[in-house]
Every structure is written in C-alpha cells, then in structure tokens.
C-alpha cells in the first residue's frame with residue numbers, strides 16, 4: 001500500500017494542478033478518479049466543453065502519442081479509453097444542453113471480415129470529444145451498411161477502419177460502389193488502421209488516410225472547413 | 233541439430249551460429265519468424281532438407297508489425313555474403329504489403345499469404361472460409377504453447393480480466409489449427425478457449441503452404 005499522506009485529495013487541488021492530475025489519471029486508466037475530477041470541475045463552474053477538451057481529450061492525446069511511440073500497448077489504451085468514457089458519460093447530456101459546437105457528422109465502421117475495433121472506437125471517441133456527431137456501425141460492415149447509414153443520417157464524413165491485409169482492399173469496394181451510385185463526392189472519406197498508409201489511401205480514392213485519432217480529428221476539421229468554403 | 237525452446241522464440245529469436253563464419257555454397261538460409269522455428273526444423277528433419285539453415289527473428293515483432301520490414305531487411309543484408317540463396321519465412325503479417333515490397337527490392341522470396349493462420353490452413357482454403365470463420369480466433373501449435381506470453385499477457389488479461397469483453401466480445405469460437413499431432417496441445421488449446429470464454433474446435437492443418445514453399449528450395453526443385 002502507498003502511505004496515507006501520498007493519497008491525493010483531488011478536490012483540494014487548484015485547477016492548474018487538477019487538470020494535469022486528470023491527464024495522469026486518464027493515462028493510468030483510473031475511471032473513478034476521472035469521474036470525480038469531472039464532477040469537481042463542473043462544481044467549479046467549468047463548461048462541459050472545456051472539461052472535455054482540456055482535461056479528457058488532451059489526456060487521451062498524450063496516451064495516443066505514447067502508444068505511437070511504443071511506450072503504451074493495447075491494454076493501457078483500452079483502460080484509458082474506459083476512463084475517458086466514464087467522464088464523457090457525465091458530460092454528454094450537458095454538452096447537448098449547453099450547445100457545444102457541432103462540427104459535422106461521421107458514420108464510422110470496421111469493414112467486412114474484420115473484427116478489430118479498438119482503433120475505430122478510439123477515433124470515434126476523440127472525434128466526438130472534438131465536437132463531431134458519431135454514428136458507429138460497429139464491426140464487419142458490408143458496403144450496404146455504409147451506404148444506408150450515410151443517407152439515413154445525412155452524414156458529412158465516412159470513416160472506415162481495417163486492421164487486416166485481407167480486409168483493407170474492401171475499402172475500395174465501398175468507394176467504387178459510391179462512385180457507381182454517383183454519391184462519392186457527397187461525402188468526405190477518411191480511412192485508417194495500422195497496415196494502411198498514405199499511398200493506399202490515395203490509391204483507393206479516399207480523401208485522407210490518418211495514422212491516428214489525433215490526426216483524424218485535425219484532418220476532419222480541415223476537410224470540413226474546405227468543404228464549407230466550396231462554392232455551392 | 234539446433235536446440236530449440238519456444239519461449240526463447242517469443243522475445244529473442246535464433247541465429248544460425250555458422251552464419252557469420254564463412255561462405256556456404258549450395259546452402260539456403262531461411263530467415264523466419266520465431267513462431268515458425270519448431271515447424272521449419274520439423275520439416276527439415278522430415279524431408280532431410282539438410283541444405284536449409286535457419287535463423288529466426290523474435291516472434292514478438294508481430295505485436296508491432298511496422299518493425300518487421302526493417303528487421304527482416306537487416307537480417308537479409310547480414311546474411312547475404314554467406315549464402316547462395318535466402319528465403320524469408322514470413323507472410324505479410326500486417327505490414328500492408330511493405331514486407332513483400334522490401335523482399336522484392338532485395339531479390340528475396342517469401343511465403344505467400346496474409347499470415348501464418350492462413351498459410352498453415354492453406355491460403356486458398358482459408359480465404360474460402362473467411363466469411364464463415366470471421367468470428368473465430370485462431371491458434372497454432374506455437375501460440376498454444378506461448379498463449380500466455382503472446383496473447384494473455386500482452387493483451388493485459390492477466391492484470392485486467394475485465395478487458396476480456398472489449399477484446400474478445402465479438403468472438404464466438406477458438407479454432408486450434410494443429411500442425412503436429414499432439415494430444416497435450418489439444419488439451420491445452422481447449423483450456424485457452426475456456427479461459428477466453430469461447431467454444432473450441434480443432435482442425436489438423438499440418439504445415440500447409442509453408443511445406444510447399446520450403447520444398448521449392450530443395451536442390452531437386454531448382455528448375
């Protein structure tokens with residue numbers, strides 16, 4: 001056991017120490033501490049949007065960097081994601097009430113034949129944290145699922161994830177079908193997953209390949225802005 | 233004959249001890265993933281492929297496939313002066329085609345297919361079953377032996393059993409693709425399935441396309 005006086009009392013920390021402490025707690029996957037931290041900041045009058053971006057999203061960004069650099073591996077990322085989810089579940093209803101910015105709507109799913117969903121879930125979470133509305137289709141999606149959801153949801157962005165060399169070519173099937181139906185240019189298409197790369201993204205006709213969730217958020221913002229600037 | 237311990241194959245790999253000492257005319261070096269060491273040595277013995285020399289990279293590279301192409305290329309460069317022919321016993325292994333591109337550049341052949349589950353089963357058969365077996369998690373002889381080191385611990389299930397649902401929640405069964413006939417491995421694989429909460433199936437594959445690929449390296453096979 002840690003000594004008694006090493007235990008931190010979160011509510012006694014000033015904001016400028018509490019927020020970095022929450023980054024640490026997120027890094028360590030401590031869901032209860034994150035819940036507590038979020039509640040303290042709310043009591044102190046922080047807006048839900050500020051808590052989300054400054055405490056949670058920023059914390060996950062650090063987790064993302066250390067995953068990329070091989071310092072953290074899959075279980076740590078999952079635990080951190082769970083902690084973030086705990087914080088988000090408090091903030092989500094409040095964000096809607098307080099009218100936080102809505103940047104666009106994304107339909108996302110892992111492609112047919114592929115069961116890997118950790119990366120996709122992380123992207124969804126970070127995109128949601130940044131102010132995008134997310135429609136998550138889960139795993140193993142045939143082209144019909146994507147098309148149906150894009151239309152039903154009047155989405156702006158399609159996100160596809162694949163972790164297997166055998167399933168990544170299916171992204172091209174989806175994009176080609178969209179071209180055939182004449183709807184390709186109605187959407188921004190973003191793709192990702194560890195075995196993909198920039199060249200592959202270009203070859204299949206996606207608008208962007210993103211190597212991680214942080215890049216995905218920035219890319220989505222850029223592409224949305226570019227889209228709005230286009231003449232109608 | 234080389235002494236082999238599977239556990240060493242996870243982290244450390246294996247080097248052909250003579251590799252750097254001289255030049256070996258007519259000899260073929262197989263640069264393999266540690267997860268295939270025992271199987272390649274078994275095939276070598278069975279078929280009397282005495283011309284084959286084996287060197288292995290740590291199987292753990294599979295958890296970081298982006299490191300595989302450079303690691304294999306380095307092993308090729310190191311061995312090249314000493315061997316007439318080099319063969320890479322890796323499949324794509326999640327490198328998104330980069331390992332194949334690298335081997336092509338270096339003029340070295342490799343095993344066809346996406347990963348070892350596929351080439352043990354036979355690439356064509358595995359692909360044909362892909363839809364039906366989409367919710368199956370596969371183990372090979374190596375993975376049954378190294379289940380804790382390769383699956384249970386790296387996925388954090390030893391420390392955080394609650395992650396089981398996030399990791400394996402979409403899976404229905406575990407299929408043990410058996411290379412050798414070994415009742416103990418069968419029992420152990422069934423235990424792995426129980427630990428993951430999955431139904432258990434066993435399929436004898438033998439060495440599949442790995443055997444076919446290595447057979448092309450024997451002197452008689454040279455066209």
Ligand code: B12
Nearest residue numbers: 115116117118119159161164165192193194212213326370
């Ligand atoms: C964890 C893991 C698993 C878990 C998956 C749990 C789950 N619920 O997802 C388990 C253990 C269950 C598993 C199973 C299998 N796996 Co697996 N797995 C991995 C591993 C180790 C990590 C993947 C991961 O989750 N990374 C963590 C996340 C955070 O990273 P990420 O997925 O790359 O996502 C980031 C970016 O890529 C990007 N991104 C991802 N998606 C998207 C989408 C969009 C739109 C955008 C913009 C960005 C984006 O942002 C994310 C966040 O930063 C990889 C190896 C590796 N290091 O990549 C192998 C790996 C992908 N698996 C592999 C294999 C072979 C399998 C199995 C067939 C193995 C088996 N024994 O049966 C099965 C698959 C069955 C199936 N039908 O799909 C191989 C694939 C080989 C190949 N040729 O393709 C790999 C490469 C390992 C290897 N080298 O052998 N696996």
